Amino acid sequence: MSGQTYGHHTAHERAFTDGLAKRRLLVAKCPVCSSVLAYTQRLCPDHPRAGLEWCTASGQATVHTFSIYRIGYADREPPYAVAIVQLDEGPRLSCALPAEEDLRVGMPVFAEFDSAGSLVFRTQPRRDQ
Ligand SMILES: [Zn+2]
Known part of the structure; x- marks a missing residue:
């Protein structure tokens, strides 16, 4: 099988992950109908x-669904939430969220990049420290 078969898929993912590497959360738009x-x-x-x-x-989104995890995984300290958030632009993506007690479906969350450059969502917009 040639690389062509996967080329389109890979290019699509790469555009998204390249954006993340530049601390930009990207969405794909149709250039004709937007x-x-x-x-x-x-x-x-x-x-x-x-x-x-x-x-x-x-970077503004709402919580679509979430689960609270009480066991650590990789570098995550429990408890934490794994959620599907819906961006204001429409697409949904999965992400980790802080496991705050008042976390609920429909609450607004905000994308940002942590000190390691990873995309994270927070329940409060970042305040300048
Ligand atoms: Zn279109």
């Missing part, structure tokens, strides 16, 4: 020939 695509979509269903353009998301 629809924001879900991260599972590779092309606009109405304009599959148009390709995509990547835009920086606002």
Whole structure:
């Protein structure tokens, strides 16, 4: 099998992860109708020939669903929450959240990059320290 088979998929993921490496949370848009695509979509269903353009998301999102984990995993200290958040632009993505007692579905969360450059979501927008 040639690399071509996976090329499109890989390029799509790479655009997103390259954005993260530059501390930018990106969403894919159709350049024709400006629809924001879900991260599972590779092309606009109405304009599959148009390709995509990547835009920086606002970083504002709401909690769609979450689970609290009480056992540590990798470098995560328990307890923490693993959530699916819905960006204000529409796409959903999974992320870790602080396991705050008042965490609830529908609450607003804010994307930011921690000191290690990892994408994290917080329940409060960052205040300048
Ligand atoms: Zn379109």
